[in-house]
Amino acid sequence: MRAVVVGAGFAGSLVAKVLGDNGFRVLVLEAGAEPNDDAVSRFRTALVKSPLTPYRTTAAAPSSDYLVTTGPHSLASPYLRMNGGTGTLWTGITPRMRPDDFRTGDLGRGRNWPLSYADLEPHYRAAEWEIGIAADADEQRQHVPVADGYRYPMHALPRTFLDHAIASVVDGRRIDGHKLLVVGTPQARNGVPVDGYRPDGRLCAGFASCVPVCPEGAKYTPRRTQERWSASVELRTRCVVNRLHADETGRITEVGYQRYEDDTSGRHTRHTVPTDVVLLAAHAVENAKLLLMSGLANSSGQVGRNLMGHPVLLTWGLMPHPIGPFRGPGSTTGIETFRSGPERRARAPFRIEIGNWGWGWSAGSPGSDTAELVAAGLRGTELRKAVAERVGRQFTLQIEVEQEADPANRVTLADARDALGNPRPSVHYALSDYVKDGLLAAKRVSEQLFQMLGAEDFTAYEPDDGHYFEHDGEPLRYWGAGHSGGTHVMGTSPRDSVVDEWQRCWDHPNLYAVGCGSMPSLGTSNPSLTMAALALRTAGHLVSGRR
Amino acid sequence: MDAFVELSAELTGFSVEELRSTGLVEQYRALADGASEAEVIQLWYTGVWRGAVPAERAYAEGLAWKAIGVAPPGTAGPGFGSWEHRPRRSAR
Structure with a gap:
């Protein structure tokens, strides 16, 4: 059986491995080029250390900066077209979704999943072992069901000094009826393995640059799974799939792609490859683009719709004493209790990450502090002490707010073309009042946490800032998390969804669209682990169907 | 007497020895000819x-990071679990 996988990122690398291990002849077509080997160096010399800056870009397969944004808000979520995909630069935080996250339609907000947490739980475990997750099962059971007797492959990472400082104050106290508890966050970076697990890569050494690049190779990236591929998986980079061909019964017979060599031009050659099954794993936006370009899978009219992200509210302040920011991973714990609860019917729930990299994300520290103090006239020892005093106490809360599936938020094809002559994706994206109410509620909770901690709150949102808006007369701002989903939504009926519970397109028996695009809700968890669990479930389904 | 290093020490609050140990004095002297105080400080600190950013070393030796007592992100791994300890410059 021949399979073509479109995209060598998170989902594509996982499905290719399972299929290759089980007798499929797999061809993986990756639009991007091979990774550049100077990413660490590029990171160090980049003026603005944004997620995409260290990585190779090509004119033929541009990354998310080629999106056409039509408003009213901006998706603000980058993705990378390069071998390994966005999983190269991801943060490596892997919480599971909660059981109620699969039933958001019942709340009158967004859509229900055609499968339950219990259906996915064994695949969560498989994904956690394939990726290599460091977490403690008993600790995770405090907020999500984890199977009895289960062990994560690695022990939980040590918490930061900041985590301990916050937990020592807030644990056991309450805000709005929610009992506060600082909980370790599952991490896709190497810790101490349990018996029987041999991690690839080295132990996390605390370089504090996980996004966008881990110099130690301690963070999982899809390239690790690629190294485990059997010989029956072939990878071709620099191959942009731009057309799927279906026969009169709807079966996909052939995949068309454009191959380029040169990084700087759109020069290319055209090719087709016959196949028995196709799995699109090119990212939520790119999967939708390809289906729309091919005119396939869209009898429901839902292709490209239900685009969701995680609007992030950042709040930042100074702890009463030095806590040593910028040491170790970006976030090792969070406060999980606001991910659920009866308020969820009225406003979006949220997950609070305790951010360990000072005000790096929120305010550009320590460069911004230095500039401010210099402008205030500080020089010499006075300046040195002031920078130490200011930055040494910095922390940020990174609050991911759920966004419900809304068919009006969508990817379409723009009139504008890319260098290969393919339409650029166009994005219409808005935050609903449900999301805005969630952002505002998160801000209120943050204010109470800062008060409890005796922390000085420096959070300020100004009209000139990106992604600024006002809601109920309050200034607010959101940041992008890089979590895009919903664009080939999964459901129980071909009338109102694009794929079934196996991520198979209702309209095409041998076409699968895998990845976050299948998710009917994102909940409040970073979605890569759930994407991985779904990918493994789909691959297993294909393998068992063949037997 | 090296006027540029003396001035840099005065502006940054780092000693001449600390500045020389970055290995950047010659490069910065050439760059900062005619620069304002704020530009000289920004160069040394960030x-x-x-x-x-004229060189990897310029980022890696940024004095703002040395003032806090940590390596700039992506330049050094202080070791597994080191982040759990009380920071060196802790006031307590």
């Missing part, structure tokens, strides 16, 4: 010269 490794940024007029909107660009």
